[in-house]
Amino acid sequence: MPDNVRPQSGDSRRDLRGSYGPARHHLLTSLFGIEGLHTLSVYRDRGGYSSLRKAMFEMAPEDITAEVKASGLRGRGGAGFPTGTKWGFIPKGVPGPKYVVVNGDEAEPGTTKDRYIMENSPHMLLEGILIACYAIGAHQAWIYLRGEYDGPFGMLMAAIAELRAEGILGDRPLERDYPLDIQIYRGHGAYICGEETALLESLEGKRAQPRARPPFPAVKGAWGRPTLINNVETLSNVPWIVAHGGAEYAKFGLGTAKGTRLVSVSGNVQNPGVFEIELGTSFREVIMEMAGGPPPGRRMKAFWPGGCSAPVLPEWGLDVSTDLDEVARAGSMAGSGGVIVMDDSHCMVRAARRLLQFYAHESCGKCTPCRVGGNWALRTYDRVLEGQGSEVELGTFDAIQESLQNGRCLCALGDSAGFVIASTMKHFRSEYEEHCLEHRCSVEEQVVAASA
Amino acid sequence: MAALSEHAIEEIRALPPRFPHIRSAVLPALDVAQDELGYLTREAMTEVAELLDLDPGYVEGVATFYTLLHLEPIGKHHFYVCTNLSCDLRGAYEICDHIKRRIGVEGFGEVSADGLFSLEEVECLGACEFAPMMRYQRRYHYDLTPEKVDALIEAARQNGGDRAADSPRDAAAASQKPPGRRASSRGPTKEDSAELNA
Numbered sequence A: 001m002p003d004n005v006r007p008q009s010g011d012s013r014r015d016l017r018g019s020y021g022p023a024r025h026h027l028l029t030s031l032f033g034i035e036g037l038h039t040l041s042v043y044r045d046r047g048g049y050s051s052l053r054k055a056m057f058e059m060a061p062e063d064i065t066a067e068v069k070a071s072g073l074r075g076r077g078g079a080g081f082p083t084g085t086k087w088g089f090i091p092k093g094v095p096g097p098k099y100v101v102v103n104g105d106e107a108e109p110g111t112t113k114d115r116y117i118m119e120n121s122p123h124m125l126l127e128g129i130l131i132a133c134y135a136i137g138a139h140q141a142w143i144y145l146r147g148e149y150d151g152p153f154g155m156l157m158a159a160i161a162e163l164r165a166e167g168i169l170g171d172r173p174l175e176r177d178y179p180l181d182i183q184i185y186r187g188h189g190a191y192i193c194g195e196e197t198a199l200l201e202s203l204e205g206k207r208a209q210p211r212a213r214p215p216f217p218a219v220k221g222a223w224g225r226p227t228l229i230n231n232v233e234t235l236s237n238v239p240w241i242v243a244h245g246g247a248e249y250a251k252f253g254l255g256t257a258k259g260t261r262l263v264s265v266s267g268n269v270q271n272p273g274v275f276e277i278e279l280g281t282s283f284r285e286v287i288m289e290m291a292g293g294p295p296p297g298r299r300m301k302a303f304w305p306g307g308c309s310a311p312v313l314p315e316w317g318l319d320v321s322t323d324l325d326e327v328a329r330a331g332s333m334a335g336s337g338g339v340i341v342m343d344d345s346h347c348m349v350r351a352a353r354r355l356l357q358f359y360a361h362e363s364c365g366k367c368t369p370c371r372v373g374g375n376w377a378l379r380t381y382d383r384v385l386e387g388q389g390s391e392v393e394l395g396t397f398d399a400i401q402e403s404l405q406n407g408r409c410l411c412a413l414g415d416s417a418g419f420v421i422a423s424t425m426k427h428f429r430s431e432y433e434e435h436c437l438e439h440r441c442s443v444e445e446q447v448v449a450a451s452a
Numbered sequence B: 001m002a003a004l005s006e007h008a009i010e011e012i013r014a015l016p017p018r019f020p021h022i023r024s025a026v027l028p029a030l031d032v033a034q035d036e037l038g039y040l041t042r043e044a045m046t047e048v049a050e051l052l053d054l055d056p057g058y059v060e061g062v063a064t065f066y067t068l069l070h071l072e073p074i075g076k077h078h079f080y081v082c083t084n085l086s087c088d089l090r091g092a093y094e095i096c097d098h099i100k101r102r103i104g105v106e107g108f109g110e111v112s113a114d115g116l117f118s119l120e121e122v123e124c125l126g127a128c129e130f131a132p133m134m135r136y137q138r139r140y141h142y143d144l145t146p147e148k149v150d151a152l153i154e155a156a157r158q159n160g161g162d163r164a165a166d167s168p169r170d171a172a173a174a175s176q177k178p179p180g181r182r183a184s185s186r187g188p189t190k191e192d193s194a195e196l197n198a
Helices: A040-045 A050-058 A061-071 A083-088 A113-120 A122-136 A150-165 A196-203 A232-236 A238-244 A246-250 A283-290 A315-319 A324-329 A348-362 A368-385 A391-404 A413-427 A429-438 A442-451 B006-013 B022-037 B042-051 B056-063 B092-103 B146-159 B171-175 B190-194
Strands: A099-104 A140-145 A181-186 A227-231 A260-267 A273-278 A300-304 A338-343 B077-082 B117-122
Touching (some): A050 A122, A061 A083, A061 A122, A061 A246, A113 A122, A113 A150, A122 A150, A122 A181, A140 A150, A140 A196, A181 B022, A196 A227, A227 A232, A232 A238, A273 A283, A283 A338, A300 A315, A348 A429, A368 A391, A391 A429, B042 B056, B092 B117, B092 B146
Parallel strands (some): A099 A140, A099 A227, B077 B117
Antiparallel strands (some): A260 A273
């Protein structure tokens, strides 16, 4: 097994269930598990903040952006946009403030990697943030942290206080005339805040409804100012890239996508956890080896490869690699790296219903197809699961999924709801037909028979 | 002006300078109000609006958008149980049914007759490798079993009346121990939240 898996962490303050400790491809997690890593002194003893020093004293801001571009790093929040390119969009030489806004609203079902990073090594994230500030000419960063993350909040607060006390944050960080500050803004429970423009609306004290683009946040972002928005994991890669160079980072990865990423595997597996993998590792290795595969006597039925917003893949998807482009060719998305595994004791129609409940609840209401379509689908699922389905409902599902997709909404939430319906129907149509036409569920019948 | 205590009003007045624009203070201000009252009354929202020079309708509009803000009373001990797919696949709804039986409610959102407990079904809380899980008293509780849940409920019954404030309160305010009628004095503090998961 390539990763160190500690199923139960005993009395550890920060629960570790996944990768930690040294391994060739552990760029982010190599120090995880070291006692006291969350403190400035231990992090610094292990080389922490030497990348910030290097960036601020030995590199010009544009050199840093060039290294990030050379690394091939792509955003780890879900969309996979090239990070260095995004940094390059921030206008230079404009008067007035610019901001770095950190997307720590992690709420894509199945995704837990950002919490894993923040609870294990909050300073790694903070160092990445400060380097990003310096690279784009910002002095102020805001971490938008989901409100439910009380643990990461406490750890980040403590880490920021240490930085202030040590003069790494303040008017003269590392005794250089480049003021730097980081503030935390806590979310209040809304999945849509993971969408970058909705996040900005929330940060500005509004209902979190996505903005029309253009203008893009790089030009007109938080409080109308140029803003760089990056995910927690994305920024956590930056200290390593600055220390070792973009070219070294690009040597990792087995496909067209560069580097490593954290995948969080959950659901019906024996060893759920957050694993750092080289991009291009197969889902078979991730699910069956690292996460231990389904429980004894069960067979894997399907998995969502990148959070529940990524179209579901049946068992053959195990042979797809985690390379972003290859997942796309298989008809899904690498998304946020949240891998949800379902075994053969669960009904796909019921699972799809639960996910539509999520999208219906989390729709912000701005775009009509999403606002109406999610609830309409949910009502249809309920009717079908109550044994009231027919040929008509099969057609209704089709009509709704079509109306949710293809850019009809400002953001991807509507599309994602459509993906759930479309992909579960595509790969598991027989279960839909059973429910709609025969008013039965063979999966549940088998489970009942086995337990009788 | 009567819904909020002097202390809460002072806290809210101190919020705007922390942001580039006063409007960003609205959610932290609603946290202050909610932690004091348990939920957001219309009077409290109006008072927040006046303190921040916003329209009351605007403030209510913001408040209704977010799951962690409550516009109806909740129990002094409120369980946020994740039932999204990863938790559902590992028995989250059985845990919910168990909690409902133990605290004596029929459904989500209902407050137990003694006012002590309520239960809310929430979307993914980002700790799926520990499913099924829930957020309770500003903490995550992992690998839930009926026994673990029973222990928490029993402990809550033992220490009874204090409300466990659980708004995502901001920064310095969260660690202050205010005098007066705010009931959160026994709620977890910043120090606690650094210490994860008992």
